Amino acid sequence: MRAAIAQAEVGDDVYGEDPTVAALEAKVADLFGFEAALFVPTGVMANHIALRMQLPAGSELVADADAHILAHEDAGLAWHGGIQTRTALTPDGLLTPEDVSRLIRPHLPHTLGTGAVELENTHNRGGGSVYTIERLRAIRAIADERGVSVHIDGARIWNAHVATGTPLREYGAVADTMSVCLSKGLGAPVGSVALLKPQQRAQAVLMRHRLGGGWRQAGMLAAAGIYALDHHVDRLAEDHANARLLAAALREAGLSVRDPQTNIVLVDVPDAPALAARAARRNVRISAFGPALLRLVTHLDVTEKDCVAAAQVLAHVA
Numbered sequence: 001m002r003a004a005i006a007q008a009e010v011g012d013d014v015y016g017e018d019p020t021v022a023a024l025e026a027k028v029a030d031l032f033g034f035e036a037a038l039f040v041p042t043g044v045m046a047n048h049i050a051l052r053m054q055l056p057a058g059s060e061l062v063a064d065a066d067a068h069i070l071a072h073e074d075a076g077l078a079w080h081g082g083i084q085t086r087t088a089l090t091p092d093g094l095l096t097p098e099d100v101s102r103l104i105r106p107h108l109p110h111t112l113g114t115g116a117v118e119l120e121n122t123h124n125r126g127g128g129s130v131y132t133i134e135r136l137r138a139i140r141a142i143a144d145e146r147g148v149s150v151h152i153d154g155a156r157i158w159n160a161h162v163a164t165g166t167p168l169r170e171y172g173a174v175a176d177t178m179s180v181c182l183s184k185g186l187g188a189p190v191g192s193v194a195l196l197k198p199q200q201r202a203q204a205v206l207m208r209h210r211l212g213g214g215w216r217q218a219g220m221l222a223a224a225g226i227y228a229l230d231h232h233v234d235r236l237a238e239d240h241a242n243a244r245l246l247a248a249a250l251r252e253a254g255l256s257v258r259d260p261q262t263n264i265v266l267v268d269v270p271d272a273p274a275l276a277a278r279a280a281r282r283n284v285r286i287s288a289f290g291p292a293l294l295r296l297v298t299h300l301d302v303t304e305k306d307c308v309a310a311a312q313v314l315a316h317v318a
Contacts, residue, residue, distance in 0.1 A: 001187070001227045008223035012216050013039075014209070020219030024226050025193065028180060031229070032172030034195040038204050039222055040213050043155045044073045046179035046192040048080065049207050051116065053177060053200040054149045057082030059115040062103045065089040066125040068153055069118060080211075086114065093126025095119060097138040104146045117143050120153040121171070122160050125289065128243075128264030130160045133170050140174040150174060155181035155192070159262040162236040185236050185263060186228035187300045191221050232300060239263040242298040246307040253315030267294040269318065278317040284310045 011017035021039050029037040040046050047069050055061060061077070063070060065087035069077060077083040088099050095103075100117055107113030117139065121131040136152075143150050152175040154160075161168055172178065178195040182188035196204055208214060215221075243260040251257045256268040269275050272288035279286055289295040298307065 001224050004223040004227040005220045008219045010217035010219035013218045014214045014216060018217065018219040018222070020222040020226070024222040027226060027229060028193045029195060031168045032178060032180070032195055033169040034172055034178070036196045036198045036201040038194045038196060038201060038208060039218065039225070040192055040194060040208055041190060041215065043153075043179055043181045043192040044076060045208065045211055045213050046181075046194040047073065047151075047153055048076050048211070049204050050177035050179055050194045050196065051077060051083065051118070051151055052081050052207060053196055053204060054151065055081065055083050055115045058084075058112070060084045060086055060105065060112050061116050061118055062086050062100060062114050062148075063118040064093050064095050064120065064123070066093050066123075067118060067120050068124050068155065069120075071125060084112065090126075092129040093120060093123030094129055094131055094135070095139065097135065097142055100139050101142050101146075104142070104148055106146075114146070114148050116149045116151055116176075118151045118153060120155075122156040122262050122264075124156070124264070127258050127266040127295075128156065128159060128260060128262035130163055130261050132164070133166045133174075136171070136174045149176040151176065152178045154178050156184055156262070158233050159185055159236055159240070162233065163240060163262050182225040182228055185239055185299050186225075186232045188224040188228040189221065191225050193225075235300065236263065239298040239300070239302070242302060242304055242307045245304060246296060246298065246311055249308060249311035250314060253311065253318070255314070255318055263298045265296040265298075267296065267314075268292060269294055275314075275318055279314055282313045282317065284313045286314075
């Protein structure tokens, strides 16, 4: 990947002149069956731009209450976009068709109607939980019937693809817009891609610039993303296997571990911040995802041996 970065052909992307950025955007758009894409610095920006393409200020968005756009994006949709959210708290972060049907509000006098539905696949705070393509299609059908659009936060869509075998184009077919991340499990140093309709792209480029996301010779980073797509998707199965290994070892040590669907392991403990701090002192870095919840994520820099060692440390400090 570093060699690809060093050898990348570059230009000025603010002027639309970087050939490697253009190649990355075309590649990602084709993978998901979209006609337009925009390379941006972060997943937060990709989500924000994609949703703003569908929702003007004063609109309402339906989402899971623990969605990344609500829990980890610093109220960006409300702060910058004037977008209201209507939510339901679910056990695994995944909305059901019944949830969506109930939450969508019609446009009536003195009632703000729903404009879009947001779905996160895989779901971060849900422990890497996966929407089945059947559920996504059922939600899409309801959205079409009710006249609202669908955005998929696919930061970890690659994990869902590898875990289920669902073709990427089938995910793209249920979405009006999507965001996908090139770091996370794919291991690129930075960058996400917003997938859009062709008529939205010019406005999306303008919004990216307004948000401070215009970049010059970004082809160096785009080259890393292309390398990641060519070499690091199928290997996500190793991360999923390591997550299962880690979960089994922790459960055997007596910890309360939720079954991982992909590469995120959630552990219920009495005092998550204290345990995470003790583990860090022994060079095992994990996230306190709440007062009583730990999150452990496997990725391409974590080996099977590392998972065994981490489980031993966590068992000891717990």
